[in-house]
Amino acid sequence: MTVTEAEIDGDDGPPKRRASRVSGIDRMLQILDHLQQTGTPATSYELAKACAAPLSTVYVIVDDMVEKRLLDRTASGAVWLGPRLYRYGLSYARNLDFLTVAGHEMNELSRRVGETVQICGRDGDHMVVLAMAEGIGHFQVTSRVGTRVPLNWTASGRLLVGHLPADERLAIFRRSASASPTGCAETDPAVLAASAERCLADGLSIQSGESDYSVACIAAPVRDDAGACIGTISIVVPEFKVSQSEPDLVTAVRDAAARIEDRLGRSG
Amino acid sequence: MTVTEAEIDGDDGPPKRRASRVSGIDRMLQILDHLQQTGTPATSYELAKACAAPLSTVYVIVDDMVEKRLLDRTASGAVWLGPRLYRYGLSYARNLDFLTVAGHEMNELSRRVGETVQICGRDGDHMVVLAMAEGIGHFQVTSRVGTRVPLNWTASGRLLVGHLPADERLAIFRRSASASPTGCAETDPAVLAASAERCLADGLSIQSGESDYSVACIAAPVRDDAGACIGTISIVVPEFKVSQSEPDLVTAVRDAAARIEDRLGRSG
DNA sequence: TTTTATACTCCATAATTATGGAATATAGTC
């Protein structure tokens, strides 16, 4: 004999039906996700509103998390991601074969061509800069380690989804493709999805001025045994250099990516 | 009228006193800490024993954490820290002024002297490698980003506690100083505590063969306004090079550390 | 072959805790 909601709080008694509780762990993750997505500190009050959680809940959990160093309290009383999370993150990274091998090749490549080189990976609908070796030039690259941008903004982003089934690729770009700061990034899901597959098959993706003005990016995919793109290695250069030395740079990234795949294959 | 434990389960009724429960968040953190400290994947069974937690609890929480991507399940069914933690960690790092500024100077320094340069920080009783720029030489440095070693194993480790009150320094080394792989690291708490203060005051700490054979390390502290050591920058070289070019390297690290302090002071 | 450790699942329940609600204070803003 099941009882419907209407039967419980329908007629006379006060509507005591309490919305089901959310566990502490879930609330915690909501808080962490919100902080990470906005990228700035927030007060307990703001977090409560953002997570649609009761104030009384959030104030307690935030205090608890601060005490456990999962959050840091800023001078103004707001909170931000804490050092404990960084500790876990570093341990994770240290045990990733891909990052170890790719990091080394990244340095070699950067030294060889004298330019900034990045290792990127995918996290859901975003591309993330996982490691970076600065080039000699003094032009500042805006993307540092940890930078997250929509997949359609970068050459690497396209490679990272190239192996997915067509419908999934389309779905990803449909929900996440957005205009880049320069306004030059392609945003049409169909075009992006097609280009992603082609670029991955080519083993190369080149982009110019899409996410930053006057900055070009030459990226090659690192694939696993099944052909899935598990990450990318890319050279970041001022736009004018592409015309000068494109063939050399293309060869260099391709070689680096091949060496990473090779070393991953042997060890794993 | 307070009731003692003896009065509750002492005489006739079955001893129903249940040990107080540990919250899900705490269990989660115990699990993450254990994985991080051992550095290898573990099964739910192992985790339960390690955390002194009931099996029924751990199996449920681990499954939950895997689903939430806080943990990754390996092929053998064991679990390891998951990508979600890395995501949070990267966001934390990206907003650390110190790492941004120091990372840049690290690259400059590495290019100038042609050697491997590391940025290190302290996490409790350990030193952690936060960033690294590989040198030209092909000798492999064992410490990669994320490496955690006891504070007494390295030149940086000593600097990182130099500003603490004497008793605290002593306490840290008393509980954490341990023999290094080479057996050459100082382990006497009193000696370490004294040397830590001296090195930080000097703005320089040099170590040779303490944590790795034939590897030397020349480290300089980065201090905040209050004089506390918030991190270090260090050159890692084969031992024989120290005698050849010590003065140059010392000047270079000192300069780099000074520039980091300078840039941090201006912005923050 | 018997034990013991590993590996895992399920249930009932006591113990915790996330929640609603109420109270308080300050600062914008209408």
Added chain:
DNA sequence: GACTATATTCCATAATTATGGAGTATAAAA
């Protein structure tokens, strides 16, 4: 000067959930 949003704390309690305990099945030891 009334009103609303921000900011925070405290309590009672219903709802969840960590736990104990019991059960099952391998795989090592002994």
